[in-house]
Amino acid sequence: MATASVPESELSTGLLLFLPYRALESRVFAVLASAGFDDFTPAQARVLQRVGPDGTRLTELAGQAQITKQTAGFLVDQLEKAGYVTREPDPSDRRARLVCLAERARAAQPVAARVVAEVEAEWEAHLGKRRMAQLRQSLTLLREITDPYA
């Protein structure tokens, strides 16, 4: 039996996905902190990221972030105290409340968006336009079978 040549990378696709994800998140977090948005934690940010423009229910946030309702509630409490979100009654269901973006979150958003664009530009410069586009396309396809909320 012929000896197979060792592939250029022995890392699992999982770790290969994780490394750039973590790099991006760290960059965004660092820039936000130095821009004065240093009063929230990564866990809070991951929930905040999921709040839609018209508000999102706690259960929905918990589902998307794959944490329990209790944990989501705990994190939203803190985001609320720090002025990033408000809780409004949901007109369509009196049991529910909508978590809505507050002023401070709307101020942070463009800062975060700028960093994401910057990092993505660096990636595109390294990979080339073609490969970057293919990467996003493949990841979008992959989302169909890996994101329960796609």
Place this chain on the structure above:
Amino acid sequence: MATASVPESELSTGLLLFLPYRALESRVFAVLASAGFDDFTPAQARVLQRVGPDGTRLTELAGQAQITKQTAGFLVDQLEKAGYVTREPDPSDRRARLVCLAERARAAQPVAARVVAEVEAEWEAHLGKRRMAQLRQSLTLLREITDPYA
């Protein structure tokens, strides 16, 4: 100026990377648990994953996982109690100790490897052989600029 069409996906590349990563990790974790390897946590697993075949120093594990040495030590303590790793003196530096894989970790490895292979096969079936290969290639390239330990 012509109005640009809305891209097919509005998700940031970061979230697109995260979703399949999380899906893979969850699958592996679930299968390991149902195979009897249910006595470690995700945080412990992320450290265990980094232990090399010849042992790895605590500081190295902490660096790769991007956690503090103290946190890494805390997690290794628990992995040691559960029988997944041992700590051996490092012959080349009497300050250091090598975290080494123990019997239980060697037993879990093939189970984990099988699930990873299974999930990657599903992804390849969805994307096609060509796109899957391109995806891994692009991610490997991206690692050059996003992994400080590449």
Place this chain on the structure above:
DNA sequence: TGACTTTGATAAGAGACTCTGACTAATTTG
């Protein structure tokens, strides 16, 4: 060599995150 700095690791304590279980209130269903 001997003082100084760096590096590997640990200890103590506090804060943050997350879970399970139990509960209330509103809605949906049969």
Place this chain on the structure above:
DNA sequence: CAAATTAGTCAGAGTCTCTTATCAAAGTCA
């Protein structure tokens, strides 16, 4: 309407992570 489901909260415990401080071994350099 009664039963089951769904949205959310409360209480408590366990886990994870950090900061600060300390010790011991190794490296640096005058």
